[in-house]
Amino acid sequence: MKRSDLVFLLLVSLLCCACGVEEDAVMGEDSESVPSEGGVGVGREDVGDVELPLLNDDNFLRAVKNVDFMVVEFYTPWCHHCASMLTVLGELSGDLQAEGVSFARVDIEQSKELKARYQINAVPDIRILRRGVASPYTGPSESDGKQALIDYFLEEAAIPLEEGPIELTVANFDSIVKATPIILVEFYAEWCVHCQQLEPHFHAAARRLRYSDPPVLLGQVQIPDQMEVAKRYGVEGYPLLIVFRYGREYNYTGPREEEGIVSYMKKQAGPPSQLLSSVAETKAFARSNTEIRAIGFFSKSTNPELLERYMETGNRVRMDMELGHTTDEAVAKEMGFKTNTIVVFHPRNYVSSFEEGHSVIKTIPTNQDVLMKQLMSHSRPLVGHMTEDNQLSVYHDRPLLVGYMDLSWDLHAKTIRYWHNIIASVAKDYTPASKKQLIFAIADEQEFPTDIKLLGLSDWGEDIAVGIFGKDGVRFALTEELTSESLKEFIDDFLGKGLRPKLNSEPTPKSNKGSAIKKVVGNTFEKFMGDKSKNRLIKLCMPDAPQCKKAGEYFPKVVARYEGMDEVVFGEMNMALNDVPPSVKLDGILPTFLFARKGSKDIIQVAPKPTDDADLVFFLKVRHSIRPTLSERDIALRSKYKKNKEGKKEKKSDKKKSKKDEL
Structure with a gap:
């Protein structure tokens, strides 16, 4: 393969040919490692004429922390683009090694911790590391050629390391911050995972903003070393970002990735x-x-x-x-x-x-x-424009009615004005003076796919999807074609409380018969908790939350102790995929257990929060006189009997297998 071809492959890979990576992505059993055009097999150890060092979870930090400038490719063995890029980097390594530019590679299938730390979601992914501080590759475009790559790496390597964030301490904090027109300060702790994820973006933004017009400085305060400074500003969680203008502080409400930080801080600079x-x-x-x-x-x-x-x-x-x-x-x-x-x-x-x-x-x-x-x-305005940037400041009030559509004005100006005018013609009757106030807006459907999904309108076939977001997180979807009449009726029904809120829900289970713990979803919650013929206890959880995982272990033990008792029924609901009705008030801390007594429709929250099966049994047995059918000893003996039975069965199976092997 010619060098020009290799450079072209690198550039294309960097800009538009990244392979998607899933958490458990693997090749199929019949898949093979296919050689690239130049004969380099995917996942091959040696690359071009130079073998790139292979770094992993164990040796990565030791390898990069003292190196001034290192180029690292994160790859997977099955990615063809990765193989081509490794070849190019190997060739560049030979050209630049004497110039102080080092190269290495990381197989993310073998280095899960590094994949998570640097948030590698697609491969190949190139990162520049300066003494352990990573920043994304922002190099030449595809038309620039190999020399541009060499020049880029040499120019980047020549930038002094101190041009990242300024290290702020008790000794220099006031003198720097009070004398600086604008500075963004991060309060961080080295052990904090979110701080580690922000680190490469913050450092890269610091280097770019130092040369912006006007220049913007970024600084860092390390906790607990500079706890005196942190206490002064009430720092409790990390990372905390604060904007200072000549010592006067302002909340940072911007993004936490490189481009977003740069864009936000450029807008913050200059006169207000x-x-x-x-x-x-x-x-x-x-x-x-x-x-x-x-x-x-x-x-x-x-x-x-x-x-x-x-x-x-x-x-x-x-x-x-x-x-x-x-x-x-x-x-x-x-x-x-x-x-x-x-x-x-x-x-x-x-x-x-x-x-x-x-x-x-x-x-x-x-x-x-x-x-x-x-x-x-x-x-x-009467019907304004809600964006990702202003939704928490300008459009945070409720109730809020939003029309989601394609807001490409250069392509659909006539269509946008048509729908905007329909909403405005109705909105004028619901101004503050009418005492029936709603906030009205339109928004780009590309910016708010989650909102549209929450309204249940992801598959809506019309040009515009309309919904109302009420207080307490309730939401309502217009499920008719938008006209002035249908919109007015929709709003009046909402104000008259004649609308049923849209709830997130998994599909209704076909059958729960025979299940000791019933699966409850958003659409069946009211039916489950409304069955007054029985005592009802339900666990609300997020599967990946640590405390919910613990509850997933002890909740079945509680259910086992009430085996055979028809007067009590147990359920569980995944709060990541389902909603409870707005009438049910939750404290927001999961897991949450809700209980309704036989003969009553009132739903109460189990308090204090149970931490194990004994707490839940105490709640049922002592507070509500619902005694378990089995004791802890019964459960232990049953578990022991089951394990012994399975052990005997396994030994018997091993003997059969041994005899079969002998034959």
């Missing part, structure tokens, strides 16, 4: 509000098809504290809207607004014929928290 000096500039700023814009109209005689409060609030809302301000009274007059007011201009794409397109805060609150809430509430 743009100074607008003319009428033309102000009008241009106010007009945006997609962005929310707020303008503070002040005068030169305005109290400086009022403007400062506006600017400070701007730092807290800058991810949700862009802020501007003017101190020219002539600009306010020409625009038709009074001074010392704030006007929030809504995105033109989402303004209907039923509204003005802006909202005015006539009196600026003295409390910054109140001002922030007002900015958020005034930023919503």
Whole structure:
């Protein structure tokens, strides 16, 4: 294979040919390792002319912690793209070894801990490690050629290590943080798994942001070494991220992966509000098809504290809207607004014929928290645009009605406006003044597949899927074609409490007969717990939660002690796939046991939380006089008898097998 071909394969693999990896993905029994074009068998130990060191869970940290620059490929033996890439890296290793660039490989099928730590979900996956700190490969594109690869690795290796996050301590924290325009600080502990997962992204973002315009610094505070600093900011969980502007702290509400951190912090840098000096500039700023814009109209005689409060609030809302301000009274007059007011201009794409397109805060609150809430509430047009970024700030109120569709404006502008107008024509009758307030929005279906699934509308065949999210997590789906009439009826039924909420549910079991522990799903919960002819006890769990695994061991022991008793029935429900009705209040801590006494429809939560079978038996026996049919001794003897019987059967089977082998 030619070198140019190898480079092309590497680039294609990096950019668009990654193989998907499942947790237990294996080759079929009849599958074979197929040689690549150059004769390199998949999973072959030697690569090109140079053999790449094989790292694993046991030797990885020792191998990378003292190396300034190492390129590591995470691969699987059955992945053909991985084999081709290993060949290319082997060739590059020979060219760059003398330049201080090291190469290695990790078989993720043999190194499960490394796979989990670095979140390897697809192979091949290339990571750059600098003294144990990993960052993703962000190298040349497919058209750049081999020399570009060499130049990239050499340039990356030449960047000093200290250009990652700044190490903050009790001694330097105040001097650095209070003198820096903006810095993102991570409070972390080395043993924390989530901190380990964030580490490569945080370090990579730190290197990129240091050279952004304006530069943004990232720093780290290690716990428990710098516990004095952590206590000052009430750090209880890790990792905790806080944004500081000249020492003043702000909550970090952004993503926790490299690209998201970089994007978020670039938006956080710079002044919170743009100074607008003319009428033309102000009008241009106010007009945006997609962005929310707020303008503070002040005068030169305005109290400086009022403007400062506006600017400070701007730092807290800058991810949700862009802020501007003017101190020219002539600009306010020409625009038709009074001074010392704030006007929030809504995105033109989402303004209907039923509204003005802006909202005015006539009196600026003295409390910054109140001002922030007002900015958020005034930023919503009649039917706004909910996104992943603003759903927790602008669209967190309930009840909320959302229409999910394809919001590709360049392709479907006419269709989007049609559905938006239908929703707006109904929404105008449910404003705060009507005392029947709902929040209305449309959202891109590609951003919210989980919401659509929760509404049970994943297979909905129409252009738009509509649902209402109420308080306490309840949700309701419109299951008719969207029209003004069907939407109004849907909302009125919701407000009149005539709708049945949509619950997550597994398929209803065909039969539970003969099962000591009945499988209960969302659709059968009310039937199971509503059977007043028996005492009912149900376990609610998430299968992978540690405490739920423990409950899965002791719950059957409780059930065994009540064997043959018709007056009590036991059930269990997987809370990862099913919901309980909204009328059932849970404390959110799993496992949860719910009990309903014979003859009563009231459901109570078993408290205090059981920790073993003895606690549950005590609850049934002492508190509700439901005595078990078998004692612990009976259960132990039965278990011993069963084991002895199975042991004899196994010995008998071994003897038969031995005789067969002799023959």
